[in-house]
Amino acid sequence: MEILGNLNVIGYGLAAIGPGIGVGIVFGLGNQAIARQPELRGPLQLNIYLGMALVEALAILGFVLAFALPYTSS
Protein backbone atom coordinates (compact mmCIF):
# COMPACT_ATOMS: atom_id res chain seq x y z
CA MET A 1 0.00 0.00 0.00
CA GLU A 2 1.65 3.15 -1.17
CA ILE A 3 -0.69 5.99 -0.70
CA LEU A 4 0.79 9.47 -0.80
CA GLY A 5 -1.04 12.66 -0.18
CA ASN A 6 -2.10 15.48 2.02
CA LEU A 7 -5.55 15.51 3.59
CA ASN A 8 -5.50 19.31 3.66
CA VAL A 9 -5.94 19.32 -0.13
CA ILE A 10 -9.06 17.19 0.33
CA GLY A 11 -10.23 19.68 2.95
CA TYR A 12 -9.88 22.59 0.53
CA GLY A 13 -11.54 20.55 -2.19
CA LEU A 14 -14.60 20.02 0.00
CA ALA A 15 -14.62 23.71 0.99
CA ALA A 16 -14.71 24.66 -2.72
CA ILE A 17 -17.81 22.58 -3.60
CA GLY A 18 -20.38 24.81 -1.94
CA PRO A 19 -18.95 28.21 -2.93
CA GLY A 20 -18.40 26.96 -6.49
CA ILE A 21 -22.11 26.24 -6.81
CA GLY A 22 -23.12 29.25 -4.68
CA VAL A 23 -21.26 31.92 -6.66
CA GLY A 24 -22.70 30.37 -9.81
CA ILE A 25 -26.22 30.73 -8.38
CA VAL A 26 -25.57 34.34 -7.31
CA PHE A 27 -24.42 35.37 -10.79
CA GLY A 28 -26.91 33.20 -12.68
CA LEU A 29 -30.05 34.31 -10.83
CA GLY A 30 -28.66 37.85 -10.48
CA ASN A 31 -28.32 38.15 -14.26
CA GLN A 32 -31.90 36.99 -14.64
CA ALA A 33 -33.06 39.57 -12.10
CA ILE A 34 -31.26 42.30 -14.08
CA ALA A 35 -32.87 41.06 -17.28
CA ARG A 36 -36.27 41.25 -15.60
CA GLN A 37 -35.92 44.74 -14.09
CA PRO A 38 -33.20 46.56 -16.09
CA GLU A 39 -33.81 49.91 -14.32
CA LEU A 40 -32.67 48.31 -11.03
CA ARG A 41 -29.32 47.29 -12.53
CA GLY A 42 -27.27 49.38 -10.08
CA PRO A 43 -28.47 47.97 -6.75
CA LEU A 44 -28.82 44.45 -8.14
CA GLN A 45 -25.24 44.52 -9.43
CA LEU A 46 -24.12 45.69 -5.99
CA ASN A 47 -25.99 42.80 -4.39
CA ILE A 48 -24.34 40.35 -6.80
CA TYR A 49 -20.88 41.61 -5.86
CA LEU A 50 -21.75 41.45 -2.16
CA GLY A 51 -23.14 37.93 -2.36
CA MET A 52 -20.19 36.77 -4.44
CA ALA A 53 -17.68 38.15 -1.93
CA LEU A 54 -19.43 36.55 1.03
CA VAL A 55 -19.67 33.14 -0.64
CA GLU A 56 -16.17 33.24 -2.13
CA ALA A 57 -14.81 34.05 1.33
CA LEU A 58 -15.87 30.61 2.57
CA ALA A 59 -13.60 28.90 0.02
CA ILE A 60 -10.74 31.30 0.71
CA LEU A 61 -11.03 30.45 4.42
CA GLY A 62 -10.57 26.80 3.47
CA PHE A 63 -7.52 27.72 1.39
CA VAL A 64 -6.01 29.58 4.33
CA LEU A 65 -6.87 26.75 6.71
CA ALA A 66 -5.08 24.22 4.50
CA PHE A 67 -1.87 26.09 5.18
CA ALA A 68 -2.62 27.25 8.73
CA LEU A 69 -3.32 23.88 10.35
CA PRO A 70 -0.30 21.62 10.77
CA TYR A 71 -0.33 18.51 8.60
CA THR A 72 2.50 16.73 10.31
CA SER A 73 3.03 16.05 13.98
CA SER A 74 6.77 16.53 13.98
Added chain:
Amino acid sequence: MEILGNLNVIGYGLAAIGPGIGVGIVFGLGNQAIARQPELRGPLQLNIYLGMALVEALAILGFVLAFALPYTSS
Protein backbone atom coordinates in the same frame (compact mmCIF):
# COMPACT_ATOMS: atom_id res chain seq x y z
CA MET B 1 1.82 4.80 3.19
CA GLU B 2 2.76 8.41 3.62
CA ILE B 3 -0.38 10.32 4.28
CA LEU B 4 -0.04 13.72 5.87
CA GLY B 5 -2.84 15.95 6.89
CA ASN B 6 -5.22 17.31 9.43
CA LEU B 7 -8.77 16.03 9.62
CA ASN B 8 -9.94 19.37 11.02
CA VAL B 9 -9.43 20.91 7.57
CA ILE B 10 -11.75 18.25 6.14
CA GLY B 11 -14.23 19.11 8.89
CA TYR B 12 -14.25 22.78 7.91
CA GLY B 13 -14.46 21.82 4.25
CA LEU B 14 -17.64 19.85 4.90
CA ALA B 15 -19.05 22.67 7.03
CA ALA B 16 -18.53 25.10 4.12
CA ILE B 17 -20.48 23.06 1.53
CA GLY B 18 -23.95 23.84 2.81
CA PRO B 19 -23.47 27.54 3.65
CA GLY B 20 -21.69 28.08 0.31
CA ILE B 21 -24.79 26.89 -1.53
CA GLY B 22 -27.18 28.44 1.01
CA VAL B 23 -25.83 32.00 0.88
CA GLY B 24 -25.88 31.73 -2.91
CA ILE B 25 -29.58 30.77 -2.78
CA VAL B 26 -30.37 33.63 -0.35
CA PHE B 27 -28.77 36.25 -2.61
CA GLY B 28 -29.91 34.70 -5.88
CA LEU B 29 -33.58 34.31 -5.00
CA GLY B 30 -33.50 37.54 -2.97
CA ASN B 31 -32.33 39.50 -6.02
CA GLN B 32 -35.15 37.98 -8.01
CA ALA B 33 -37.65 38.99 -5.33
CA ILE B 34 -36.33 42.58 -5.45
CA ALA B 35 -36.63 42.56 -9.24
CA ARG B 36 -40.23 41.40 -8.94
CA GLN B 37 -41.36 43.90 -6.26
CA PRO B 38 -38.92 46.85 -6.38
CA GLU B 39 -40.97 48.94 -3.91
CA LEU B 40 -40.25 46.32 -1.19
CA ARG B 41 -36.49 46.64 -1.67
CA GLY B 42 -35.87 47.81 1.91
CA PRO B 43 -37.37 44.92 3.90
CA LEU B 44 -36.26 42.34 1.32
CA GLN B 45 -32.68 43.60 1.49
CA LEU B 46 -32.86 43.35 5.28
CA ASN B 47 -34.10 39.77 4.99
CA ILE B 48 -31.24 38.94 2.63
CA TYR B 49 -28.68 40.26 5.10
CA LEU B 50 -30.35 38.39 7.96
CA GLY B 51 -30.49 35.10 6.06
CA MET B 52 -26.92 35.50 4.88
CA ALA B 53 -25.64 36.12 8.42
CA LEU B 54 -27.49 33.10 9.82
CA VAL B 55 -26.23 30.77 7.09
CA GLU B 56 -22.68 32.13 7.06
CA ALA B 57 -22.54 31.63 10.83
CA LEU B 58 -22.73 27.85 10.32
CA ALA B 59 -19.50 27.87 8.31
CA ILE B 60 -17.80 30.22 10.74
CA LEU B 61 -18.71 27.84 13.57
CA GLY B 62 -16.91 25.11 11.63
CA PHE B 63 -13.90 27.38 11.21
CA VAL B 64 -13.81 28.06 14.95
CA LEU B 65 -14.28 24.37 15.71
CA ALA B 66 -11.30 23.43 13.54
CA PHE B 67 -9.10 25.42 15.88
CA ALA B 68 -11.00 24.81 19.11
CA LEU B 69 -10.96 21.01 19.12
CA PRO B 70 -7.53 19.46 19.75
CA TYR B 71 -6.08 17.60 16.77
CA THR B 72 -3.27 15.90 18.61
CA SER B 73 -3.46 13.89 21.80
CA SER B 74 -0.11 14.94 23.16
Added chain:
Amino acid sequence: MEILGNLNVIGYGLAAIGPGIGVGIVFGLGNQAIARQPELRGPLQLNIYLGMALVEALAILGFVLAFALPYTSS
Protein backbone atom coordinates in the same frame (compact mmCIF):
# COMPACT_ATOMS: atom_id res chain seq x y z
CA MET C 1 1.32 7.97 8.34
CA GLU C 2 0.99 11.22 10.17
CA ILE C 3 -2.66 12.10 10.28
CA LEU C 4 -3.71 14.59 12.90
CA GLY C 5 -7.25 15.57 13.61
CA ASN C 6 -10.44 15.22 15.50
CA LEU C 7 -13.37 13.31 13.97
CA ASN C 8 -15.80 15.49 15.92
CA VAL C 9 -15.00 18.38 13.56
CA ILE C 10 -15.93 16.16 10.59
CA GLY C 11 -19.14 15.29 12.40
CA TYR C 12 -20.09 18.95 12.80
CA GLY C 13 -19.09 19.60 9.19
CA LEU C 14 -21.53 16.95 7.96
CA ALA C 15 -24.23 18.30 10.31
CA ALA C 16 -23.84 21.77 8.77
CA ILE C 17 -24.33 20.73 5.11
CA GLY C 18 -28.08 20.27 5.29
CA PRO C 19 -28.96 23.29 7.49
CA GLY C 20 -26.69 25.51 5.38
CA ILE C 21 -28.71 24.69 2.28
CA GLY C 22 -31.99 24.53 4.18
CA VAL C 23 -31.86 27.97 5.82
CA GLY C 24 -30.87 29.38 2.43
CA ILE C 25 -33.99 27.84 0.87
CA VAL C 26 -36.20 29.14 3.72
CA PHE C 27 -35.03 32.73 3.25
CA GLY C 28 -34.77 32.58 -0.55
CA LEU C 29 -38.23 31.20 -1.23
CA GLY C 30 -39.67 33.17 1.71
CA ASN C 31 -38.48 36.44 0.17
CA GLN C 32 -40.07 35.44 -3.12
CA ALA C 33 -43.34 34.73 -1.32
CA ILE C 34 -43.23 38.21 0.30
CA ALA C 35 -42.55 39.80 -3.09
CA ARG C 36 -45.54 37.98 -4.55
CA GLN C 37 -48.01 38.83 -1.75
CA PRO C 38 -46.67 41.95 0.01
CA GLU C 39 -49.77 42.40 2.20
CA LEU C 40 -48.99 39.05 3.89
CA ARG C 41 -45.54 40.21 4.95
CA GLY C 42 -46.19 39.81 8.67
CA PRO C 43 -47.15 36.12 8.84
CA LEU C 44 -44.69 35.19 6.11
CA GLN C 45 -41.85 36.85 8.00
CA LEU C 46 -42.90 34.94 11.12
CA ASN C 47 -42.82 31.69 9.18
CA ILE C 48 -39.35 32.49 7.85
CA TYR C 49 -38.05 33.06 11.38
CA LEU C 50 -39.72 29.87 12.60
CA GLY C 51 -38.35 27.74 9.74
CA MET C 52 -34.90 29.26 10.14
CA ALA C 53 -34.78 28.53 13.87
CA LEU C 54 -35.87 24.93 13.40
CA VAL C 55 -33.36 24.23 10.63
CA GLU C 56 -30.50 26.10 12.30
CA ALA C 57 -31.07 24.09 15.49
CA LEU C 58 -29.96 20.94 13.70
CA ALA C 59 -26.50 22.38 13.05
CA ILE C 60 -26.24 23.83 16.55
CA LEU C 61 -27.03 20.38 17.94
CA GLY C 62 -24.06 19.07 15.93
CA PHE C 63 -21.90 21.86 17.37
CA VAL C 64 -22.91 20.96 20.91
CA LEU C 65 -22.38 17.27 20.22
CA ALA C 66 -18.83 17.90 19.02
CA PHE C 67 -17.99 19.17 22.49
CA ALA C 68 -20.32 16.92 24.50
CA LEU C 69 -19.08 13.57 23.28
CA PRO C 70 -15.61 12.66 24.51
CA TYR C 71 -12.97 12.33 21.82
CA THR C 72 -10.40 10.48 23.82
CA SER C 73 -10.78 7.32 25.89
CA SER C 74 -8.33 8.25 28.58
Added chain:
Amino acid sequence: MEILGNLNVIGYGLAAIGPGIGVGIVFGLGNQAIARQPELRGPLQLNIYLGMALVEALAILGFVLAFALPYTSS
Protein backbone atom coordinates in the same frame (compact mmCIF):
# COMPACT_ATOMS: atom_id res chain seq x y z
CA MET D 1 -3.73 -4.99 -0.60
CA GLU D 2 -1.98 -2.94 -3.22
CA ILE D 3 -3.49 0.46 -3.34
CA LEU D 4 -1.45 3.15 -5.03
CA GLY D 5 -2.38 6.73 -5.37
CA ASN D 6 -2.09 10.33 -4.39
CA LEU D 7 -4.74 11.91 -2.21
CA ASN D 8 -4.00 15.31 -3.75
CA VAL D 9 -5.70 14.15 -6.96
CA ILE D 10 -8.80 13.34 -4.91
CA GLY D 11 -8.54 16.82 -3.40
CA TYR D 12 -8.52 18.48 -6.84
CA GLY D 13 -11.35 16.21 -7.92
CA LEU D 14 -13.53 17.44 -5.07
CA ALA D 15 -12.53 21.05 -5.76
CA ALA D 16 -13.73 20.65 -9.37
CA ILE D 17 -17.28 19.48 -8.48
CA GLY D 18 -18.64 22.83 -7.35
CA PRO D 19 -17.04 25.07 -10.00
CA GLY D 20 -18.02 22.56 -12.71
CA ILE D 21 -21.66 22.97 -11.78
CA GLY D 22 -21.28 26.68 -10.97
CA VAL D 23 -19.78 27.78 -14.30
CA GLY D 24 -22.51 25.77 -16.00
CA ILE D 25 -25.17 27.67 -14.05
CA VAL D 26 -23.53 31.03 -14.82
CA PHE D 27 -23.52 30.37 -18.59
CA GLY D 28 -26.87 28.58 -18.67
CA LEU D 29 -28.89 31.19 -16.76
CA GLY D 30 -26.83 33.99 -18.32
CA ASN D 31 -27.81 32.85 -21.82
CA GLN D 32 -31.44 32.80 -20.75
CA ALA D 33 -31.14 36.33 -19.37
CA ILE D 34 -29.66 37.49 -22.71
CA ALA D 35 -32.51 35.78 -24.56
CA ARG D 36 -35.01 37.60 -22.35
CA GLN D 37 -33.51 41.08 -22.60
CA PRO D 38 -31.37 41.16 -25.79
CA GLU D 39 -30.71 44.92 -25.54
CA LEU D 40 -28.78 44.29 -22.28
CA ARG D 41 -26.43 41.83 -23.97
CA GLY D 42 -23.30 43.88 -23.27
CA PRO D 43 -23.48 44.18 -19.46
CA LEU D 44 -24.95 40.68 -19.08
CA GLN D 45 -22.11 39.18 -21.13
CA LEU D 46 -19.64 41.04 -18.92
CA ASN D 47 -21.33 39.62 -15.81
CA ILE D 48 -21.12 36.13 -17.27
CA TYR D 49 -17.38 36.49 -17.87
CA LEU D 50 -16.89 37.91 -14.36
CA GLY D 51 -18.88 35.16 -12.67
CA MET D 52 -17.14 32.50 -14.72
CA ALA D 53 -13.69 33.80 -13.75
CA LEU D 54 -14.55 33.95 -10.05
CA VAL D 55 -15.99 30.44 -9.99
CA GLU D 56 -13.27 28.91 -12.18
CA ALA D 57 -10.64 30.41 -9.87
CA LEU D 58 -11.83 28.14 -7.03
CA ALA D 59 -10.96 25.05 -9.07
CA ILE D 60 -7.64 26.50 -10.17
CA LEU D 61 -6.77 27.15 -6.53
CA GLY D 62 -7.35 23.45 -5.89
CA PHE D 63 -5.11 22.59 -8.84
CA VAL D 64 -2.34 24.79 -7.44
CA LEU D 65 -2.82 23.40 -3.94
CA ALA D 66 -2.41 19.83 -5.22
CA PHE D 67 1.14 20.73 -6.20
CA ALA D 68 1.88 23.22 -3.41
CA LEU D 69 1.18 21.04 -0.38
CA PRO D 70 3.69 18.27 0.28
CA TYR D 71 2.35 14.78 -0.30
CA THR D 72 5.22 12.92 1.29
CA SER D 73 6.74 13.38 4.72
CA SER D 74 10.32 12.80 3.67
Added chain:
Amino acid sequence: MEILGNLNVIGYGLAAIGPGIGVGIVFGLGNQAIARQPELRGPLQLNIYLGMALVEALAILGFVLAFALPYTSS
Protein backbone atom coordinates in the same frame (compact mmCIF):
# COMPACT_ATOMS: atom_id res chain seq x y z
CA MET E 1 -8.06 -8.84 1.46
CA GLU E 2 -6.90 -8.14 -2.05
CA ILE E 3 -7.91 -4.72 -3.05
CA LEU E 4 -6.03 -3.31 -6.01
CA GLY E 5 -6.36 0.13 -7.41
CA ASN E 6 -5.10 3.59 -7.93
CA LEU E 7 -6.63 6.47 -6.00
CA ASN E 8 -5.80 8.84 -8.87
CA VAL E 9 -8.60 7.26 -10.88
CA ILE E 10 -10.99 8.07 -8.03
CA GLY E 11 -9.65 11.62 -8.09
CA TYR E 12 -10.44 12.00 -11.80
CA GLY E 13 -13.83 10.41 -11.24
CA LEU E 14 -14.71 13.07 -8.67
CA ALA E 15 -13.37 15.79 -10.97
CA ALA E 16 -15.78 14.61 -13.69
CA ILE E 17 -18.96 14.88 -11.56
CA GLY E 18 -19.28 18.67 -11.59
CA PRO E 19 -18.29 19.34 -15.23
CA GLY E 20 -20.53 16.47 -16.31
CA ILE E 21 -23.52 18.25 -14.77
CA GLY E 22 -22.26 21.70 -15.73
CA VAL E 23 -21.86 21.07 -19.48
CA GLY E 24 -25.34 19.56 -19.42
CA ILE E 25 -26.73 22.74 -17.85
CA VAL E 26 -24.91 24.94 -20.37
CA PHE E 27 -26.32 23.09 -23.38
CA GLY E 28 -29.74 22.47 -21.86
CA LEU E 29 -30.51 26.03 -20.79
CA GLY E 30 -28.65 27.41 -23.81
CA ASN E 31 -30.91 25.51 -26.19
CA GLN E 32 -33.94 26.86 -24.37
CA ALA E 33 -32.60 30.38 -24.71
CA ILE E 34 -32.14 29.87 -28.48
CA ALA E 35 -35.68 28.52 -28.71
CA ARG E 36 -36.96 31.63 -26.96
CA GLN E 37 -35.05 34.17 -29.05
CA PRO E 38 -34.22 32.50 -32.39
CA GLU E 39 -32.80 35.69 -33.93
CA LEU E 40 -30.00 35.65 -31.32
CA ARG E 41 -28.86 32.18 -32.32
CA GLY E 42 -25.35 33.27 -33.37
CA PRO E 43 -24.11 34.89 -30.16
CA LEU E 44 -25.95 32.40 -27.95
CA GLN E 45 -24.35 29.48 -29.80
CA LEU E 46 -20.97 31.12 -29.28
CA ASN E 47 -21.68 31.48 -25.56
CA ILE E 48 -22.65 27.81 -25.35
CA TYR E 49 -19.36 26.75 -26.97
CA LEU E 50 -17.41 29.06 -24.67
CA GLY E 51 -19.15 27.85 -21.52
CA MET E 52 -18.76 24.23 -22.56
CA ALA E 53 -15.02 24.65 -23.15
CA LEU E 54 -14.45 26.34 -19.79
CA VAL E 55 -16.39 23.70 -17.85
CA GLU E 56 -14.89 20.80 -19.78
CA ALA E 57 -11.40 22.12 -19.03
CA LEU E 58 -11.93 21.45 -15.30
CA ALA E 59 -12.37 17.73 -15.97
CA ILE E 60 -9.41 17.66 -18.36
CA LEU E 61 -7.25 19.21 -15.63
CA GLY E 62 -8.23 16.29 -13.39
CA PHE E 63 -7.25 13.87 -16.16
CA VAL E 64 -3.84 15.50 -16.50
CA LEU E 65 -3.35 15.59 -12.73
CA ALA E 66 -4.01 11.84 -12.47
CA PHE E 67 -0.88 11.28 -14.56
CA ALA E 68 1.19 14.20 -13.29
CA LEU E 69 1.17 13.46 -9.57
CA PRO E 70 3.24 10.47 -8.44
CA TYR E 71 1.23 7.59 -7.06
CA THR E 72 4.05 5.64 -5.55
CA SER E 73 6.69 6.72 -3.09
CA SER E 74 9.57 4.82 -4.63
